[in-house]
Amino acid sequence: MSKIGESNFLFNFISPVYGLFYNSQKKKYRTSLEKVKKDFDISSFNSVIDVGCGTGALCSVLNETKISVTGVDPAKRMLNIGARKEENKDIEFVQAGTNSMLPYDDKKFDISIASYVAHGIKADKRKSLYLEMSRVSKRYVILYDYNSNRGFFTNIIEWAERGDYFNFIKNVKSELNENFKSVKIIDVDVRAALYICEPY
Numbered sequence: 001m002s003k004i005g006e007s008n009f010l011f012n013f014i015s016p017v018y019g020l021f022y023n024s025q026k027k028k029y030r031t032s033l034e035k036v037k038k039d040f041d042i043s044s045f046n047s048v049i050d051v052g053c054g055t056g057a058l059c060s061v062l063n064e065t066k067i068s069v070t071g072v073d074p075a076k077r078m079l080n081i082g083a084r085k086e087e088n089k090d091i092e093f094v095q096a097g098t099n100s101m102l103p104y105d106d107k108k109f110d111i112s113i114a115s116y117v118a119h120g121i122k123a124d125k126r127k128s129l130y131l132e133m134s135r136v137s138k139r140y141v142i143l144y145d146y147n148s149n150r151g152f153f154t155n156i157i158e159w160a161e162r163g164d165y166f167n168f169i170k171n172v173k174s175e176l177n178e179n180f181k182s183v184k185i186i187d188v189d190v191r192a193a194l195y196i197c198e199p200y
Contacts, residue, residue, distance in 0.1 A: 008074040018055050018078060022085075025057035029115075032144070032188035033061065039186055040196055042142075043067065045110040051133060052098045052117035056082020058144070059091050062113075070109070072096040098129060104136045112137045115144040119168040123175065126168070130179045134199035141180065143195040145172075147187055 033042055042048070043065035050059050053071030055078050063069045070092045073079050079093045096103055098117065112133040118126050133141040148169045168175075172195065176183045180197035187193045 008076075018081070022055050022057050022081065025055075026061055029058050029061040029144075030064075032192070032194075033065075035188055036186045036194055040184070040194065042111070045139065047109045047111075049102070049104070049109045049112045049136060051102070051112055051114040051129070053082070053093070053115075054078045056085070056088055056091065056093060058113070058115050059093075060085070060088050063088065063091050070094065070104075072098065072102065074098065098132075100132075102132055102136055106135055107138045108136050110138050111140045111142060113142040113144060116146075118143050118145050118172075119165045122164050123167065123171070126164075126175065127179060130176075130197075134180070137199055139198075141197040141199055143176075143197070144188070144192065145195065146191055147185075147193040148172075149191045 037043075042062065045067060047068040048062055048070070050056075050062065050069065050071045053059050053073045054075070056071050059069045059071040059082060069090075071079070071082065072094045074095065074097045076095050079095055082088050082091070083093045094103065098114075114129065114133065118129060121129065130141065146165065146169050150169065173183070173185070176195055176197055181200050182198040184196040185193050186196065
């Protein structure tokens with residue numbers, strides 16, 4: 001599900017629902033990052049920005065690896081859920097739009113990551129997202145998002161959300177190859193992948 005829209009009203013409104021899935025999201029992220037560790041060890045980096053971090057579940061898992069973590073999201077109530085948790089006291093949560101310039105200097109972070117954000121926005125806004133994530137990243141831009149293995153219920157949910165899921169999964173490989181120097185894809189489960197992109 002996308003965390004980004006033209007307005008953050010919806011995501012502020014449904015933040016309590018997202019909060020209910022915080023622990024299960026953490027478990028899934030932890031399992032996925034452990035699964036890919038031999039191919040791509042995120043804990044080997046010093047700093048990361050999670051763009052569109054929502055309630056901060058991924059931020060929390062990244063923080064467990066002792067990386068310096070910053071999470072940004074336009075929905076203040078989403079951020080508040082993560083910020084209130086004792087385990088996240090070392091994480092910087094910042095309210096910022098992800099369809100605009102991030103409030104950080106060039107190459108501020110070793111890596112940037114966006115989890116289930118890209119598929120929910122149109123192609124032109126994805127390009128802006130890729131460019132901005134590239135600007136603030138020294139090493140890699142990482143998307144944790146759907147792969148091309150469509151599921152019946154996912155199709156229904158994403159159709160109802162009216163994001164750009166269907167175009168994203170059809171064009172993601174060519175789209176990323178157009179916007180990055182190199183792209184490595186690692187499936188983390190049946191319907192999701194890490195897209196590890198090296199900026200120009």
